[in-house]
Amino acid sequence: MKHSGTETDEALPPWHAQVEAVTRGLAATAIARDQAGGTATVERNLLRRSGLLALSIPTGSGGSGADWQSVLDVVRRFAQVDSSMAHLFAFHHLLLATTRLFGHATQWQPWLEQTVAQRWFWGNALNPLDKGSIATPSSATPEGSYTFSGRKSFCSGASDSDMLLASAFDVKGRLLIGVVPTSRQGITILDDWDNMGQRQTDSGTVVFDNVTVTPSELLTDPGPLSTPFACLRPLLAQLILANIYLGLGEGALREARDFTLKSARPWIASPATSTNEDLYVLGHYGDFWLALEGARALTERAASAFDNAWQRETALTEAERGRVAIAVAAAKVATTRAGLDVANGMFEVTGARATTAALRLDRYWRNLRVHTLHDPVDYKVRELGDWALNERLPKPTFYS
Incomplete structure (x- = not known):
């Protein structure tokens, strides 16, 4: 995709038609939705159907295999008409990348494949500056499980998401990041985002009440910010x-x-x-x-x-x-x-x-x-x- 905003002198990427169709759909309702706020369920489903949620996923996992410059071009294109949806789309891909950077291939490969197959939309409850959630060792099986309890703010895209990147701090102050289904017992997403801008990012609060996170769901190998990569x-x-x-x-x-x-x-x-x-x-x-x-x-x-x-x-x-x-x-x-x-x-x-x-x-x-x-x-x-x-x-x- 040509970065000046026109593609007349370069070959169009295979996802160009989907990007333009989604952009037109977002632009048609952007003004009204900015006024209304709330969760843009229709527009999120438009993205699910478009296949663009698999844009950054490698072809070996069923995705489009786009490089990051191409993914970011799409983010920029969406932002020209609707920055809330550009934000949610971009953070979806950021969260997928997080599993690849902080986790092991045995974890992230199935997640990526299921994202393609099930058209998952990923939401964010990471916010490393917010220490309002605590990770406690759990007696639940398998061994090494934790329970997350507390609140996380600025949780963009958590509403209407399928998977959630969640974090909490253990007793030693170590940041633990887990990948869990948004529907897991103990997770409550509050409808409390009402800011003057980015009105449909649902960047409000997520509450954890003894949410079980298993060892296979924790991103500890290599872990957060553990290597240059x-x-x-x-x-x-x-x-x-x-x-x-x-x-x-x-x-x-x-x-x-x-x-x-x-x-x-x-x-x-x-x-x-x-x-x-x-x-x-x-x-x-x-x-x-x-x-x-x-x-x-x-x-x-x-x-x-x-x-x-x-x-x-x-x-x-x-x-x-x-x-x-x-x-x-x-x-x-x-x-x-x-x-x-x-x-x-x-x-x-x-x-x-x-x-x-x-x-x-x-x-x-x-x-x-x-x-x-x-x-x-x-x-x-x-x-x-x-x-x-x-x-x-x-x-x-x-x-x-």
Whole structure:
């Protein structure tokens, strides 16, 4: 898939038709669903039927075998019209990747195969910053089982999911991550997500009440952030966010352009006879395009670096992983800034009529503002400064 948003001069990927069909379906209802909030069950089922939930799964497990740059292109395409569904789609693939990075092939291979066969949608209840859930050794068989109890916040996509990535801390403070069916006894998903943006990500609370997690469901071999290859997980998460932000910025620019060409009027002091010839308006569009073009180039470079690192698997070194982290951090900062600038500045070129609630053009800014607070961008800039000045690579955490 061509990364500039058009595919006229390259061979289209085999999933192109499905991506465009889903995109049209999401766009048709995006405004109404942004207002309604809640779980987008119809749209989630649209993704299930499309086969795109198997996009990142290797062909040997029945999936499409797409590289990460291709998966992220689809995330970005969805985000142009509906960033909530782009978020859920992307996190589904992130969670599948997590099982491959933190777990053993005897675990993740059957999960991937069942995801294809059963059209599973994966949900998230990991959130390593939230220590509100406790893992206690269980007397249940098999030996080595745990029970998870407590609450997890920011559990994107847990509602209407089939499988759940859950985490809890044991008495020694060790993070344990398990893969369990969402329907398992003791799991309650609360309908308490009502934020101003990302309205249909269902990023609310999951409650665990003595939920049994067996040894075969725990991702302990090699475990979280245990090797340079396992430490690619946070970089994939950050790269997903960058592509969502870039898609939102591109979607905002597209909406602004359409409105400017069709409905905007030149200001009374402007010598231009139409808004699209006003020099100030042209200047704004030049700034928008330049910011997004730079962010796009950095994001695509980071995706290419990530794919190369992914292919290295267990041979990946700390230094190689660190250089990918720098590329991803640069993309994250650039897309954050560009996206917010365009989503805010678009009203300078569309005018007062564009603020009507019927269009809900503010959803681009609201979605970006909520999502870009996922982790402070200032700390990404600090990491880049430490690299530029001291040549120190970022230390792996769940956010870097």
